[in-house]
Amino acid sequence: MGPEGEEEDPQGGGIEEPVGRRPDAGPPEQLRALAEPLLERGVPTAQARGRAAELLTRLAIPERLWALPPATFSGGEQQRVNIARGFVTELPLLLLDEPTASLDARNREVLLREQMAAIQRQLGEADEGKSAEIAELEKAIANAHMPKEVDDQARKELRRLQRMPEAAGEYGMVRTYLDWLVDLPWALPEERPIDIAAARRILDEDHFGLEKIKRRIIEYLAVRKLSPDGKAPILCFVGPPGVGKTSLGQSIARAMNRKFVRVSLGGVHDEAEIRGHRRTYIGALPGNIIQAIRKAKTRDCVMMLDEIDKLGSGIQGDPASAMLEVLDPEQNNTFRDNYLAVPFDLSRVVFIATANMLDTVPGPLRDRMEIISLSGYTASEKFQIARRYLVRRQLNANGLKPDQVEIADDALRGIIERYTREAGVRSLEREIGRVLRQAAMRVAEGESGPITIADADLLGILGPPLFEDEVAMRTSIPGVATGLAWTPVGGDILFIEATATPGAGRLILTGQLGDVMKESAQAALSIVKNRAVFYGIDPARFERTDIHVHVPAGATPKDGPSAGVAMFMALVSLMTDRTVRSDTAMTGEISLRGLVLPVGGIKEKIVAAHRAGLRRIMLPARNRKDFEDIPEEVRQQLTFTWLERVDDAVSSALEPAKVAEESSADRETVSPL
Numbered sequence: 001m002g003p004e005g006e007e008e009d010p011q012g013g014g015i016e017e018p019v020g021r022r023p024d025a026g027p028p029e030q031l032r033a034l035a036e037p038l039l040e041r042g043v044p045t046a047q048a049r050g051r052a053a054e055l056l057t058r059l060a061i062p063e064r065l066w067a068l069p070p071a072t073f074s075g076g077e078q079q080r081v082n083i084a085r086g087f088v089t090e091l092p093l094l095l096l097d098e099p100t101a102s103l104d105a106r107n108r109e110v111l112l113r114e115q116m117a118a119i120q121r122q123l124g125e126a127d128e129g130k131s132a133e134i135a136e137l138e139k140a141i142a143n144a145h146m147p148k149e150v151d152d153q154a155r156k157e158l159r160r161l162q163r164m165p166e167a168a169g170e171y172g173m174v175r176t177y178l179d180w181l182v183d184l185p186w187a188l189p190e191e192r193p194i195d196i197a198a199a200r201r202i203l204d205e206d207h208f209g210l211e212k213i214k215r216r217i218i219e220y221l222a223v224r225k226l227s228p229d230g231k232a233p234i235l236c237f238v239g240p241p242g243v244g245k246t247s248l249g250q251s252i253a254r255a256m257n258r259k260f261v262r263v264s265l266g267g268v269h270d271e272a273e274i275r276g277h278r279r280t281y282i283g284a285l286p287g288n289i290i291q292a293i294r295k296a297k298t299r300d301c302v303m304m305l306d307e308i309d310k311l312g313s314g315i316q317g318d319p320a321s322a323m324l325e326v327l328d329p330e331q332n333n334t335f336r337d338n339y340l341a342v343p344f345d346l347s348r349v350v351f352i353a354t355a356n357m358l359d360t361v362p363g364p365l366r367d368r369m370e371i372i373s374l375s376g377y378t379a380s381e382k383f384q385i386a387r388r389y390l391v392r393r394q395l396n397a398n399g400l401k402p403d404q405v406e407i408a409d410d411a412l413r414g415i416i417e418r419y420t421r422e423a424g425v426r427s428l429e430r431e432i433g434r435v436l437r438q439a440a441m442r443v444a445e446g447e448s449g450p451i452t453i454a455d456a457d458l459l460g461i462l463g464p465p466l467f468e469d470e471v472a473m474r475t476s477i478p479g480v481a482t483g484l485a486w487t488p489v490g491g492d493i494l495f496i497e498a499t500a501t502p503g504a505g506r507l508i509l510t511g512q513l514g515d516v517m518k519e520s521a522q523a524a525l526s527i528v529k530n531r532a533v534f535y536g537i538d539p540a541r542f543e544r545t546d547i548h549v550h551v552p553a554g555a556t557p558k559d560g561p562s563a564g565v566a567m568f569m570a571l572v573s574l575m576t577d578r579t580v581r582s583d584t585a586m587t588g589e590i591s592l593r594g595l596v597l598p599v600g601g602i603k604e605k606i607v608a609a610h611r612a613g614l615r616r617i618m619l620p621a622r623n624r625k626d627f628e629d630i631p632e633e634v635r636q637q638l639t640f641t642w643l644e645r646v647d648d649a650v651s652s653a654l655e656p657a658k659v660a661e662e663s664s665a666d667r668e669t670v671s672p673l
């Protein structure tokens with residue numbers, strides 16, 4: 001083994017630095033190859049270069065090192081390599097002893113870094129990965145178009161990261177933070193002109209009907225087009241499930257040629273979910289607004305704030321007030337997420353909110369939004385939506401072609417009438433899906449020719465109808481009246497049932513009625529007692545009888561004054577033993593004097609009554625103003641009775657008395673008239 005070490009296997013030493021290494025070079029050669037680039041890079045002056053050359057001669061020491069027999073090193077060949085490396089590492093350290101004026105700041109930093117990396121390598125913390133990572137982050141920061149304040153912050157964090165060993169727990173946190181910063185779309189988005197004609201076409205393409213709503217959307221887009229920087233109102237779609245609120249939002253994004261992202265606010269009761277947690281928390285992340293922005297990758301996205309009515313409020317601060325800040329055009333150009341801790345400009349985001357009901361949307365939030373109500377579809381609208389959109393979509397979803405399976409019109413109507421009862425079209429789409437899956441199975445089994453599903457096939461595919469003429473069945477005995485309710489999922493019909501048992505004039509109320517509803521039951525009973533003689537009821541009967549009023553479904557809490565008329569009719573019907581017409585539904589508040597007072601939600605209630613197959617509606621005369629809102633098609637198929645007083649309801653909807661033997665035994669015990 002000569003000092004040149006030609007005959008040595010250079011790879012045996014395990015020096016891994018790729019810098020200028022020649023595979024055939026002996027170990028001293030390798031060291032020189034390592035030293036030279038360092039010298040070239042770090043030494044600008046002639047004086048320093050001279051010193052460097054002198055230092056280079058010290059490499060004789062490692063040469064001697066290599067001359068020693070391997071047995072000298074207790075740690076084997078690896079130890080020899082490590083010691084040799086130490087000499088090389090020393091080199092730049094020594095260079096730095098030179099008068100520092102000869103090195104500019106940049107070179108000095110490069111040298112120091114080189115050393116740090118070398119030292120870390122020696123300590124076994126070698127991580128070329130880390131420096132590559134830092135270089136990458138630095139580049140990403142430079143390319144992120146951050147505002148000055150954010151850029152400064154990012155660079156500050158990057159410097160912290162450089163100083164940290166990779167194994168430190170905080171390293172990961174700073175790294176994640178920087179990733180968030182560089183990933184956010186800071187750059188100012190370019191203007192996107194809105195093409196109104198195209199927007200109109202897209203809205204029509206995606207949704208059937210909804211003419212008024214589409215017109216409102218087009219107006220909104222037109223205003224935005226004319227003043228892109230103006231403070232546009234925030235649209236809020238309100239309506240029952242499945243009426244197209246979310247999908248209208250998607251259409252708007254398409255019409256504006258923007259990205260669409262959705263933020264679900266349902267069940268959010270912690271302010272931090274919107275605004276993020278401070279970075280001091282373990283596992284902290286930005287809030288869902290910033291998360292959505294990152295997903296959108298652009299600042300001018302359409303952001304749908306879904307279920308804004310389900311925004312809770314808990315002990316952890318008020319999410320609604322964070323939402324207010326997000327939606328406030330005066331403030332949202334400097335929205336501060338707790339995690340980012342730097343302002344982000346949300347002013348170019350187009351916000352659209354959705355809600356099932358407005359009652360639970362906090363007032364200040366509601367004030368900031370422009371409310372657009374969608375109230376649900378009539379049976380024939382549903383039919384059109386199904387034929388034009390849902391069937392095609394479900395065919396696709398189930399891998400079928402339009403020429404393979406067809407659902408006949410009468411079958412579609414059958415699904416709408418007997419298998420769904422909803423304001424929107426979501427269950428309808430699901431049932432169509434079930435029908436088509438069955439057809440897909442038949443096609444897959446090799447059945448040839450186009451398959452047509454007729455109304456008669458539904459029983460076999462979907463089972464017994466879910467909704468049948470419930471109303472006629474339930475109102476076939478005295479003491480039941482059909483009321484109308486407004487709920488967040490659209491209008492609905494509801495039955496008020498009254499029955500009498502021997503007793504002492506008590507009134508029992510069940511079915512989770514709220515206070516207001518209980519009071520209207522009491523008022524209804526008082527009116528019936530008061531006018532007993534007029535209706536042909538023996539007043540003495542009330543003293544011998546307990547009356548029980550129940551409103552199924554008992555598990556759903558109900559409240560509100562609008563069931564007053566129906567309560568009253570159920571009681572009159574019970575006490576006179578005359579049924580209420582089964583084709584009639586009613587709504588209206590009552591006063592103790594027997595006046596019928598106006599109520600809300602008329603449109604939804606009437607559409608629901610129509611959907612349930614009712615044909616006559618009794619409603620407060622003072623609700624005549626709402627008549628306009630009822631869809632034309634529904635209006636034409638229903639008969640309306642306008643009530644001034646409860647007596648109008650009695651004369652319009654109480655059937656004539658039946659012959660006595662029909663009444664059941666138990667009723668006879670309490671009505672021995």
Ligand SMILES: Nc1ncnc2c1ncn2[C@@H]1O[C@H](COP(=O)(O)OP(=O)(O)OP(=O)(O)O)[C@@H](O)[C@H]1O
Pocket residue numbers: 206207208209210239240241242243244245246247248354356385389424425426
């Ligand atoms: N007028 C319509 N024309 C065509 N498709 C419609 C129409 N209305 C609703 N749909 C379709 O019905 C489905 C349900 O609509 P969407 O998801 O938008 O309901 P939503 O109002 O957001 O309900 P939720 O309150 O439950 O979120 C969607 O697939 C949508 O495309």
Ligand SMILES: [Mg+2]
Pocket residue numbers: 245246247306354
């Ligand atoms: Mg939705």
